[in-house]
Amino acid sequence: MTRPGKPSRHSMIMRGIVTPIFGLLAVTAIVLGIFNATVWKPSAHVDAHARTKAAYVVTDPGVLPLVDSKVTMRVDAASAGTAASADQDSQKPTICMALTTAKDAAGWTAGQDVARVRGLDDWQTLSVGRDTSPGKSVKSDQGVAFQDSDMWQQVTCSDSSVSMSLKTDDPQAVLLVAVPQGAHSLGLEMLWQRDKLPNFAMPFYFAGGLLALLAVLSATVFAMDPVKRRKQTEPEQEAEETPEVSVAQALGNAILPGLGNRRSPASGRRLRHARGQARQGDPGPPPRPPVVIDPRNRNLVADQQEGADGSTVNGDRRADDMSSTRVISSQEMASYLARLAHEGEEERQ
Amino acid sequence: MSMNKPLNGVAAVAALALSLALLPGLSACEGQVPQARRTEPQSTATTAPAPNLTPAQEARIRKSIGAVLDQANEAKDPAGLDQRVSGPQLEIRTSELTIARATGQLDPKTTIPTTIAQTVIPGDPGWPRSVFSITTTTQDQQSKRLLVLDQESAHDNYKLWGVARLFQGAQLPKFPVATIGARMGQGDDQGLKATPVEAVRRYADLLQNPQGSKYVKEFAQDDFRNSLGTLTQVVQQGIEANKGSQSQTFTPAQGQLRVMHSSDGGDLVVARIDSVWTRQAGEGRESSPASDAETALFGQGKPTSTMKVTYVNVIALYVPSADSHEPIRAVGAEREPIKVEAV
Numbered sequence: 001m002t003r004p005g006k007p008s009r010h011s012m013i014m015r016g017i018v019t020p021i022f023g024l025l026a027v028t029a030i031v032l033g034i035f036n037a038t039v040w041k042p043s044a045h046v047d048a049h050a051r052t053k054a055a056y057v058v059t060d061p062g063v064l065p066l067v068d069s070k071v072t073m074r075v076d077a078a079s080a081g082t083a084a085s086a087d088q089d090s091q092k093p094t095i096c097m098a099l100t101t102a103k104d105a106a107g108w109t110a111g112q113d114v115a116r117v118r119g120l121d122d123w124q125t126l127s128v129g130r131d132t133s134p135g136k137s138v139k140s141d142q143g144v145a146f147q148d149s150d151m152w153q154q155v156t157c158s159d160s161s162v163s164m165s166l167k168t169d170d171p172q173a174v175l176l177v178a179v180p181q182g183a184h185s186l187g188l189e190m191l192w193q194r195d196k197l198p199n200f201a202m203p204f205y206f207a208g209g210l211l212a213l214l215a216v217l218s219a220t221v222f223a224m225d226p227v228k229r230r231k232q233t234e235p236e237q238e239a240e241e242t243p244e245v246s247v248a249q250a251l252g253n254a255i256l257p258g259l260g261n262r263r264s265p266a267s268g269r270r271l272r273h274a275r276g277q278a279r280q281g282d283p284g285p286p287p288r289p290p291v292v293i294d295p296r297n298r299n300l301v302a303d304q305q306e307g308a309d310g311s312t313v314n315g316d317r318r319a320d321d322m323s324s325t326r327v328i329s330s331q332e333m334a335s336y337l338a339r340l341a342h343e344g345e346e347e348r349q
Numbered sequence: 350m351s352m353n354k355p356l357n358g359v360a361a362v363a364a365l366a367l368s369l370a371l372l373p374g375l376s377a378c379e380g381q382v383p384q385a386r387r388t389e390p391q392s393t394a395t396t397a398p399a400p401n402l403t404p405a406q407e408a409r410i411r412k413s414i415g416a417v418l419d420q421a422n423e424a425k426d427p428a429g430l431d432q433r434v435s436g437p438q439l440e441i442r443t444s445e446l447t448i449a450r451a452t453g454q455l456d457p458k459t460t461i462p463t464t465i466a467q468t469v470i471p472g473d474p475g476w477p478r479s480v481f482s483i484t485t486t487t488q489d490q491q492s493k494r495l496l497v498l499d500q501e502s503a504h505d506n507y508k509l510w511g512v513a514r515l516f517q518g519a520q521l522p523k524f525p526v527a528t529i530g531a532r533m534g535q536g537d538d539q540g541l542k543a544t545p546v547e548a549v550r551r552y553a554d555l556l557q558n559p560q561g562s563k564y565v566k567e568f569a570q571d572d573f574r575n576s577l578g579t580l581t582q583v584v585q586q587g588i589e590a591n592k593g594s595q596s597q598t599f600t601p602a603q604g605q606l607r608v609m610h611s612s613d614g615g616d617l618v619v620a621r622i623d624s625v626w627t628r629q630a631g632e633g634r635e636s637s638p639a640s641d642a643e644t645a646l647f648g649q650g651k652p653t654s655t656m657k658v659t660y661v662n663v664i665a666l667y668v669p670s671a672d673s674h675e676p677i678r679a680v681g682a683e684r685e686p687i688k689v690e691a692v
Contacts, residue, residue: 107503143504
């Protein structure tokens with residue numbers, strides 16, 4: 001036990017160490033939350049680049065709606081840095097871009113080397129691989145020109161640079177880029193515009209709030225000496241618990257309602273609480289054993305007379321209970337007994 | 350004291366867990382880089398594949414085909430038709446334009462409405478691919494047309510492969526809506542009253558032997574056979590008058606059929622059947638063309654006792670599934686003479 005006036009070791013630890021730790025963590029979380037909502041806020045635009053040399057570039061299924069449904073793809077042949085490509089740039093190759101499905105793109109590029117945009121390596125870099133489309137290649141002079149094909153949902157062609165903006169959620173939709181003149185160094189750019197930005201600040205705010213609450217609790221309730229806390233609550237509990245009806249009493253009530261008539265003003269909630277205590281094995285007030293009254297061992301006439309004299313014994317709970325539950329008058333009881341005796345005589349005869 | 354120990358423990362664990370939870374958040378302020386999910390290859394057997402064209406693309410293709418046809422109709426010249434017309438329809442249209450040039454007007458049956466009632470777009474990968482489109486009735490209340498648009502390879506555009514004028518009141522089977530994607534069939538599809546190739550062969554046999562064919566009970570009566578029978582009978586009366594003879598042979602063209610699975614388990618088959626109608630006049634007389642179209646095609650040719658007319662027939666047959674109680678029925682047809690020669 002602690003001396004009065006001096007805080008216990010427990011409260012010193014809680015208030016001196018645990019509370020500041022929680023407080024510090026709460027402040028850190030909230031600061032991080034603010035950072036995530038401001039300077040570290042995710043950008044509404046994801047802009048990823050790559051460079052490749054190919055006659056065909058195709059995005060893999062699912063790449064177009066990878067970040068969000070609004071995407072712009074730009075392919076630039078003019079920004080190549082090498083000398084060889086600079087010569088090619090002077091020719092200004094025509095670049096075409098078409099929105100189609102993966103199977104149609106594969107059909108058009110059958111047997112050809114294709115640069116595949118597989119996704120994102122990181123937020124700024126497109127993942128590009130090389131592949132050969134299965135199938136038999138078609139000579140370039142056979143069939144219709146790329147931009148005239150029926151297979152494209154949208155198609156655009158331009159000299160040296162082409163871009164297309166889309167809004168698609170279809171995972172099968174792909175963009176096919178073709179350079180009819182043949183393989184060329186291409187700068188690829190995909191720009192997604194995010195409508196719904198991920199909210200990284202909210203978890204920090206939530207954690208901050210939780211930690212702040214823990215800090216307050218550590219400084220108050222958790223810091224309180226357990227014994228003192230129990231002392232404060234125990235007398236109150238006892239005062240409330242005394243009038244509670246134990247399980248045994250309730251059982252007695254069910255067997256003989258007159259005995260369990262001592263109704264307490266306890267509410268339903270407290271009754272439930274009391275039952276809960278009984279389940280948990282809380283001793284509580286010792287239950288009174290159920291009282292069984294054997295009518296054969298009782299002199300009912302004497303009892304009746306005693307009742308008629310009005311000499312109930314104060315303090316005798318059983319007598320008290322009996323009188324309070326009596327619902328027939330003494331005269332009715334006497335006539336009943338006389339009738340009973342008369343019937344008994346008739347049976348014997 | 351004993352109550353507070355677990356509480357302290359819980360608080361410590363909670364603090365540790367929160368601290369750990371915060372660490373990844375600090376390391377990646379843009380969140381994790383999303384990965385493209387690899388979609389499973391589409392199974393043609395169980396799942397409905399995505400259609401190869403959007404309805405807007407189909408409309409654009411028809412418009413493009415219509416422009417080529419209009420241009421040819423105006424010039425009454427088949428040159429350039431092959432950009433957007435192929436298969437039996439190229440021969441039929443060429444003949445129709447030749448006849449139009451001779452007669453001065455295009456037969457009203459050549460009209461193809463620009464609006465459609467339904468389009469059936471398959472989702473099958475690979476080529477050749479077909480799209481079946483059913484137009485509305487024409488402005489002069491002619492029956493609907495069943496258009497077969499065909500794409501031979503990925504580097505080819507869709508071309509009008511076949512047109513069949515649907516019979517009045519013909520019941521077409523149900524197909525998936527254009528946004529879901531239908532499935533194409535093959536000539537040797539099983540589980541039907543007959544494979545599509547066999548059904549066409551039997552129908553050709555029935556055309557050649559209207560009374561004597563052993564397949565007569567397998568087919569429902571249809572307008573095409575009725576009108577062909579009537580025409581043959583009328584010609585027969587004329588030929589009998591001069592003690593001549595006539596014969597018609599119907600031969601399914603090898604590989605010239607397009608098949609689409611319907612939702613109720615059958616196949617809608619559009620096939621080309623070539624026919625040759627030979628008419629021989631008796632008593633030293635000359636055999637002459639039997640219709641305005643034949644006359645136009647024959648032109649200034651010198652008639653002899655025998656006239657041989659080659660026709661291209663496009664037949665649309667519905668072949669129900671094997672467990673169906675329905676017979677095979679023709680739902681539409683087109684017939685056009687393409688060559689008239691005196692032999």
